[in-house]
Amino acid sequence: MDGDGDGQSRWCLSQVKGAVDDDVAEADIISAVEFNHSGELLATGDRGGRIVIFQQEQESKNLPQCHAEYNVYSTFQSHEPEFDYLKSLEIEEKINKIRWLPQKNAAHFLLSTNDKTIKLWKISERDKRPEGYNLKEEDGRYRHPSSLTTLRVPVFQPMDLMVEASPRRVYANAHTYHINSISVNSDNETYLSADDLRINLWHLDFTDRSFNIVDIKPANMEELTEVITASEFHPLQCNTFVYGSSKGSVRLCDMRASALCDQHSKLFEEPEDPSTRSFFSEIISSISDVKFSHSGRYMMTRDYLTLKIWDLHMESRPVEIYQVHGYLRSKLCSLYENDCIFDKFECCWRGDDSEVMTGSYNNFFRMFDRDAQRDATLEATWENGSPGCPLKTWRVSAGSRRKRNEIGVDCLDFSRKILYTSWHPQDNIVALATVNNLYIFQEKLN
Amino acid sequence: MDVTAEAKQIMVQALSKLYSSRTQRGGLRLHRSLLLTLVMKSARDIYHSARLTSEKKGQADTHSVTENTSQTEEPMDTTSSTTTPLRATAAQSTEDGQRSGLEGHSHLHNPAGLTVNKENCNPTRLDRHSRKRRSKTATDPDFLPCKKAKLEFVEARGILQSNSANCGRALDSLSLVPMPRTIVTF
Numbered sequence: 219m220d221g222d223g224d225g226q227s228r229w230c231l232s233q234v235k236g237a238v239d240d241d242v243a244e245a246d247i248i249s250a251v252e253f254n255h256s257g258e259l260l261a262t263g264d265r266g267g268r269i270v271i272f273q274q275e276q277e278s279k280n281l282p283q284c285h286a287e288y289n290v291y292s293t294f295q296s297h298e299p300e301f302d303y304l305k306s307l308e309i310e311e312k313i314n315k316i317r318w319l320p321q322k323n324a325a326h327f328l329l330s331t332n333d334k335t336i337k338l339w340k341i342s343e344r345d346k347r348p349e350g351y352n353l354k355e356e357d358g359r360y361r362h363p364s365s366l367t368t369l370r371v372p373v374f375q376p377m378d379l380m381v382e383a384s385p386r387r388v389y390a391n392a393h394t395y396h397i398n399s400i401s402v403n404s405d406n407e408t409y410l411s412a413d414d415l416r417i418n419l420w421h422l423d424f425t426d427r428s429f430n431i432v433d434i435k436p437a438n439m440e441e442l443t444e445v446i447t448a449s450e451f452h453p454l455q456c457n458t459f460v461y462g463s464s465k466g467s468v469r470l471c472d473m474r475a476s477a478l479c480d481q482h483s484k485l486f487e488e489p490e491d492p493s494t495r496s497f498f499s500e501i502i503s504s505i506s507d508v509k510f511s512h513s514g515r516y517m518m519t520r521d522y523l524t525l526k527i528w529d530l531h532m533e534s535r536p537v538e539i540y541q542v543h544g545y546l547r548s549k550l551c552s553l554y555e556n557d558c559i560f561d562k563f564e565c566c567w568r569g570d571d572s573e574v575m576t577g578s579y580n581n582f583f584r585m586f587d588r589d590a591q592r593d594a595t596l597e598a599t600w601e602n603g604s605p606g607c608p609l610k611t612w613r614v615s616a617g618s619r620r621k622r623n624e625i626g627v628d629c630l631d632f633s634r635k636i637l638y639t640s641w642h643p644q645d646n647i648v649a650l651a652t653v654n655n656l657y658i659f660q661e662k663l664n
Numbered sequence: 665m666d667v668t669a670e671a672k673q674i675m676v677q678a679l680s681k682l683y684s685s686r687t688q689r690g691g692l693r694l695h696r697s698l699l700l701t702l703v704m705k706s707a708r709d710i711y712h713s714a715r716l717t718s719e720k721k722g723q724a725d726t727h728s729v730t731e732n733t734s735q736t737e738e739p740m741d742t743t744s745s746t747t748t749p750l751r752a753t754a755a756q757s758t759e760d761g762q763r764s765g766l767e768g769h770s771h772l773h774n775p776a777g778l779t780v781n782k783e784n785c786n787p788t789r790l791d792r793h794s795r796k797r798r799s800k801t802a803t804d805p806d807f808l809p810c811k812k813a814k815l816e817f818v819e820a821r822g823i824l825q826s827n828s829a830n831c832g833r834a835l836d837s838l839s840l841v842p843m844p845r846t847i848v849t850f
Contacts, residue, residue, distance in 0.1 A: 445694055501699045
């Protein structure tokens with residue numbers, strides 16, 4: 219935040235991953251970022267259907283002022299482009315969401331999804347291999363039977379660490395519309411997947427069936443007025459989940475109430491302020507992300523211009539509203555023209571729920587300290603400053619003035635945007651994706 | 665007029681975005697299509713209400729001007745001739761609302777309402793409107809590629825122009841922009 223009042227924050231750039239050249243291949247554009255439950259692993263997904271997992275090195279005793287670095291641990295192709303012959307539609311391989319399962323044994327499991335298919339991946343290490351086979355040479359060639367004179371028992375010998383990713387389950391053909399969310403239940407046995415009009419409940423072990431728990435498809439599609447945009451299970455109550463809609467409302471559902479949760483248990487909706495009504499009111503009120511706090515007491519929603527924190531006990535209005543980039547309110551027409559108004563920003567909570575973060579344009583990201591009621595605008599760039607150097611905070615002014623650490627709204631680069639962010643579950647480390655780079659920032663420890 | 669020009673621009677852009685999204689990789693995005701349709705609807709509503717306001721204003725001005733002259737017949741004629749296309753537009757937008765179905769609320773098919781409008785509008789024109797099953801492509805602007813649309817658009821425009829000959833004002837082609845009846849057929 220604005221730690222010492224002179225425009226310096228407590229955050230430093232730790233690492234940048236990805237190509238540094240300006241020519242970005244479409245396939246390399248990052249589309250998902252997610253820490254696992256311990257924070258040791260960081261997964262990214264891209265439009266090419268690949269997943270890259272980074273692992274934090276063991277904490278180094280030599281450098282107490284910063285956390286250990288993240289290095290590539292595993293890279294694999296999660297989804298491939300497919301073709302739906304019936305509808306003559308290509309199914310993109312772009313990874314929409316990654317969600318880690320809590321770790322139960324040495325292997326790590328994650329769910330990844332594109333528009334239509336969810337996959338469960340097992341990531342496991344192999345650092346030993348059996349050597350001393352009787353029938354095979356070490357290089358795999360079969361030994362001639364006549365050369366066998368003795369028998370021996372193969373033994374495990376250490377080998378270079380190999381990380382293997384294997385698809386354990388493929389959950390397909392359950393969604394007619396495009397999947398926007400997946401969420402693992404706190405029971406560690408089920409998860410939900412949501413598309414524009416339906417939410418399905420799966421058991422991790424079964425791929426041939428899923429239960430439909432929300433269906434908002436109208437009998438006549440011409441009467442469609444809203445779609446589901448994001449969905450998540452409650453972190454502690456396995457019967458509770460929420461889904462956000464394109465109309466700016468969030469519904470909380472209790473699976474104990476009925477098999478089909480079309481009737482919500484709670485509806486979180488803030489009445490629209492008529493003074494701010496414009497052509498684009500519907501678009502900017504659409505919920506792009508919904509995230510429960512770690513405590514389960516609060517929920518955060520992101521729409522185009524604001525972050526709202528809701529107390530689950532109060533449906534009538536949010537308890538906190540943060541303006542992410544209010545200066546864009548007068549620019550909505552141009553943002554509609556260049557399609558930026560349709561961008562879907564994610565948001566995330568700090569491990570102790572005291573701060574929240576979301577991305578913006580010009581590679582800015584916004585941090586909001588809920589306790590101190592302070593906010594900061596930081597920039598994800600590797601050009602100025604060096605790793606370890608504290609980030610300066612920015613201000614955005616009207617017009618096109620440019621001062622030191624101040625930029626005019628007309629000078630913002632809308633092609634550089636931060637849509638995907640993730641906060642380490644315990645430490646103050648954040649990972650965020652610009653178009654093709656992954657940035658990792660750490661808070662200075664002393 | 666600033667508001668109407670802006671509304672027109674937004675409608676045109678929404679249409680072109682909807683059309684280009686058809687060829688997008690991954691297929692039609694329902695959420696995006698819905699938002700574009702809602703934007704187009706609100707722009708259209710604002711466009712029409714802004715035009716209604718300006719025409720009422722213009723009509724009041726004409727009214728006051730002609731009242732100053734000794735000819736009392738003319739104001740009556742001006743009023744009636746400008747009222748007809750105004751009502752026609754209103755009826756049309758109501759009908760568009762019915763057809764789009766995306767509003768999903770007040771614009772229900774109301775035979776009583778249509779009857780009221782019939783009394784005040786050119787009955788021939790309205791008959792044609794209500795009987796003719798308006799397809800999505802029926803009145804697309806002619807810059808969008810569609811063989812069928814061109815014929816029907818010309819035909820529809822011809823009907824409307826012949827009936828608005830009284831006021832001698834060319835109809836804005838944007839008033840014929842329909843709401844897409846279906847966003848997507850899955």
